[in-house]
Amino acid sequence: MKCVNCSGEAQQVDSELDGIEINCPSCGHFGVSASVLRQRSGRTFDVEKTRVFLHNERDINPGRVPVIDSENVIWE
Template sequence: MNCYLCESDAEQRETTQSGQVIACRDCGEYLISDVVLRQLESRPLDFSKMRDDLHRQRQYNATSMAQINSETAIWA
């Protein structure tokens, strides 16, 4: 599969109740929610801002996975 952010080759680690865990060589590991996945069909994420935010989330809270959900999604 391809990464939802940078569209390079990525791995889908698992599917959870709320979304998918994606591991991308460039963007790292992140959980993207089903709600955002549905919205992605009609509008794109702001790739660079979203990637910065994932980075911020990891620095802020190293123990939980970076998330792209309705609260954190940054749309283009």
Template sequence: MKCVNCLCEAQQIPSELDGVEINCPHCGHFGVSASVLRQRLDRAFDVEKTRVFLHNWRDINPGRLPVINSENVIWAPSA
């Protein structure tokens, strides 16, 4: 599937998560909740800020999967 953040070709990983788990060559391994996937139908993530968020999250929580949910999602500014 395409990466939910940067839209390049990424691998979807079978997951227990209510949502999807993705391994993207540019954004790394992360999850996205089902509610964010629904909201994303008419919005896009802020690609760079989301990458920074994922990077920082991994620094703070080594070994745990970052999951983007409705509390921490960073939307691109709407036009």
């Protein structure tokens, strides 16, 4: 599938999440909540800011997959 953030080729990962989990060579392993997926039609994330957000989340919570939800999503 295409990465929800950068639209590059990425893999969808099996997930317990209400949403999807993606492993992207450029953005890493992250989740996107179902509510953000619903809000997403016709919109895109700010790719660089979202990568920085994911990077920071991994620093704060090592070992935990960061999830983009409606509280923290960064729209372009």
